[in-house]
Amino acid sequence: MSNFTVGIVVFPGSNCDRDILWALEGCLGIKTKFIWHESSDISEFDSIVLPGGFSYGDYLRCGAVARFSPLINSLIDFVKTGRRVIGICNGFQILTESGFLPGALTTNKSLDFICKDSELEIITSKGNWFNSSNNKINLPIAHGEGRYFCDEDTFKELSDNDLIALRYISNPNGSSYDIAGIINKNGNVLGLMPHPERACDNTIGGNDGLFTLKSLIESQ
Amino acid sequence: MNQFEAKVSIRLRPSVLDPAGEAIKSAASKLGVEGINSLRIGKLIEVNLEAKEEKEAKEKIELLSDRLFANKVIEDFDYDLKEINE
Numbered sequence: 001m002s003n004f005t006v007g008i009v010v011f012p013g014s015n016c017d018r019d020i021l022w023a024l025e026g027c028l029g030i031k032t033k034f035i036w037h038e039s040s041d042i043s044e045f046d047s048i049v050l051p052g053g054f055s056y057g058d059y060l061r062c063g064a065v066a067r068f069s070p071l072i073n074s075l076i077d078f079v080k081t082g083r084r085v086i087g088i089c090n091g092f093q094i095l096t097e098s099g100f101l102p103g104a105l106t107t108n109k110s111l112d113f114i115c116k117d118s119e120l121e122i123i124t125s126k127g128n129w130f131n132s133s134n135n136k137i138n139l140p141i142a143h144g145e146g147r148y149f150c151d152e153d154t155f156k157e158l159s160d161n162d163l164i165a166l167r168y169i170s171n172p173n174g175s176s177y178d179i180a181g182i183i184n185k186n187g188n189v190l191g192l193m194p195h196p197e198r199a200c201d202n203t204i205g206g207n208d209g210l211f212t213l214k215s216l217i218e219s220q
Numbered sequence: 221m222n223q224f225e226a227k228v229s230i231r232l233r234p235s236v237l238d239p240a241g242e243a244i245k246s247a248a249s250k251l252g253v254e255g256i257n258s259l260r261i262g263k264l265i266e267v268n269l270e271a272k273e274e275k276e277a278k279e280k281i282e283l284l285s286d287r288l289f290a291n292k293v294i295e296d297f298d299y300d301l302k303e304i305n306e
Contacts, residue, residue: 061291068288097291104293106232111239149236149294174237 007045050091063093092191109174127187139194
């Protein structure tokens, strides 16, 4: 565990990369390293975080340009090894745009940029991303384009395979089926709109995000 | 090589809510324009490109539209393509 290194990907426009570093190193004592998105060698990392922000200024669609970076290409093989990847907010948008996770994220129903705490229900225990002794957690959200969209067939596939990670108790953005986060079939890739890295210390409002970030160094 | 001009239209699929379109629709009625049943916002991308022939230009535009310009989960696209004689 002491040699475990989490890679934090930095795109032009990422802005939660340092928050992730603070949460992982400062709150959990986990070694991290920033990786510029042009890097294609990510073999030294044990798990990867795609942070929030506005990669490439959200031009065209959120995550649409970032998905063509060399690093995302390398992520295909990385994911196949079973190592963990978490995409938070813009990172989730990149994971759907690049096909690691199904569905898409688009403009909030209200058109507002929503920045507040959100109460979430933990749906799956697959992948051990969340503390199964809790049914509900509180994590902050901060997005203008966080409305998860999937059609009925995709929803059925997500439900049948137990791939829905989190659901909003009170849907803030119009997401299909109240979905706030999903995982891939192997359970090693998690994408979510809420920010666990902003809920890692009680002095800033809660620590419900600690378990999820700590799971980056745990086996499934 | 021949020169081509493509105009690619990208639209949200009918099943996907367009909140920005709804906001513009509401502004249209405030302007006093009545009778608007539906208003949806899309994108127009204009591309000038080189290709040996129309078939190749078409293939390039379709690849770009399918993989980059539109997200097929939520969007559809169509395009007009013409050769430009300079």
